[in-house]
Amino acid sequence: MAARRAVLAIAAKDILTWFRTPSAILASLLPPVAFLLIIFVVAGAVGRNPVALVVEDNGPQAQRLVSILEDSDAFRVQRASHDEATHLLDTLQVAAVITVPASFDDDFRAHRPDPVSVQINNLNLDFTNDLRRSVPAAITGFYAGQPDTPVMVGVAESDLRPHDVELVQFELVPILVLLLTIMGIVNGGLATAREFEELTIKALLLSPISRGTLIAGKILACWVTTMLVAAVVLVLSFVFGVLRPAGWYWLPALAAIGLIALAGAGLGTALGGALRRFSAVAGVGINLSIYLFFLSGGISVAAFLPEWIQDIVHFTPTFYGVDALEAAIFYQSADNLVRDLAVLLVTAVVGLGLGIMSLRRRLVEV
Structure with missing residues (x-):
């Protein structure tokens, strides 16, 4: 009973310290927020291309x-006159100008060539190829609706997933995993390093508690703090309808989040015990978390990356966290949930083991 009270007291102290330390909060929250803003900007840039439409x-x-x-x-179409469209293209306000000529209907009825002109600002190949594919697709759709259409080939689409997921919504899961990872590794590491840097670790060791109790309190504090922040994110995401598991899929989603947070707490404690310096822990922890973010599919689908990167990805625990959360939140699929949760469980056990061993060794040296 006394040991449990001591664990809770140490955890409560660390949780309150985190909430009262702006530098720790910024170190934990700033990278995920920055990546979220980048995703919003990129999604706006690679989505529907702005074009000016001149209809004559x-x-x-x-x-x-x-x-x-x-x-x-x-497309994001903006109607314009010829002169207005030219100005919009020259000032980079649109990516292309599409002109429907004055003779369009006459040429169509007479079965004469009926060109729709497209003036593209080929600023980069990504925009250019999008437009080169999209305009012919729209014209094909136009002819497909004609009773005497010359287009005899159609497309029968069959979707693997039950519904489409917006790019920003899709990227929220890797960012959530990044948040959990940084909260665990950085927050756990900072809480441990602070005790050594401020020499409060000696006072804790002189108190009538065991080293195991001290270590358990540190890890528990980090895990609870991470889960509190995750709870706020999940509630907001549910309210806005962007991350909303259906039915029993809340259970594997919460299990994955809890295991990622636990693994991060263990690794953070290990990092704090090894480095024992606030700035060193923050630098290493943030960089490590960002590398894991990219390898878990942070800005792309991991399965579409080069083969040598895929080989590395499959040894990256956060990849399985992203896969489990995407399956539970977006697709309501249990195909790989057992595998993903098993990997996360092993990672959590290994992380806790490293944290316990690292901090116990440092405590012996004090």
Whole structure:
């Protein structure tokens, strides 16, 4: 009973210290927030391309093509005159100018070549290729709706997943795992390093508690703090409808989050015991967490990366955390949940073992 009270007292002290230390809060929260902002900016840049649409024909066929272009998922269409469109293209406000010529309907009825001109700002190949694919696709859609269409080939799409996931929404899961990792590694490491740097570790060792109790309190504090921050993120994500597991899939999602946080707490404690300096722990912990973020699919789908990177990814525990959370939150799939949770459980055990051994060794040296 006394040992349990001591563990809770040490944990409560560390939790309150974290909330009262702006530098620790910034070190834990700033990288995930920064990556979230980057994802928002990138998503806006690689989504629907802004184009200016010049319509010189008011005929029904021209208007039908215009409607297809405006409803396309590939464009953000802005109607403009010829001069306005030229100005928008020259000032980089649009990526291309699409012009429906004045003779469009007449040429269509006469079965004459009916070119729709596209002036592209080929600033980089990514934008250029998007436009080169999207405009012909819109024209193909236009002809597919004609009763005498010359396009006899259609596309029968079959989706592997039950629904589409927006890019920003998809990237929230790796960012959540980054948050858990940084909160565990950096917060756990800072809480441990602070005791050595400020020499309060000697006072703790002189108190009537065992080293095991002290270590358990440090790890528990880090895990609870991480889970509190994760709870706030999950509640906000649920309210806004961006991360919302359905039915029983809340259970594996929470299990994955808890195991990632526990592994991070153990590794953070190990790092703090090894380095014993606030600045060193923050630098190493943040960099390590960011490397794990990228290897777990932080800015891309890991399965689409080069083969040699995929070989490394499969030895990265956070990859399995991202996979488990994506399956539970987005797709309600249990295909790899057992494997993913098993890897996270082993990682948590290893992390705790490293934290206990590292801190116990340092305590003996004090």
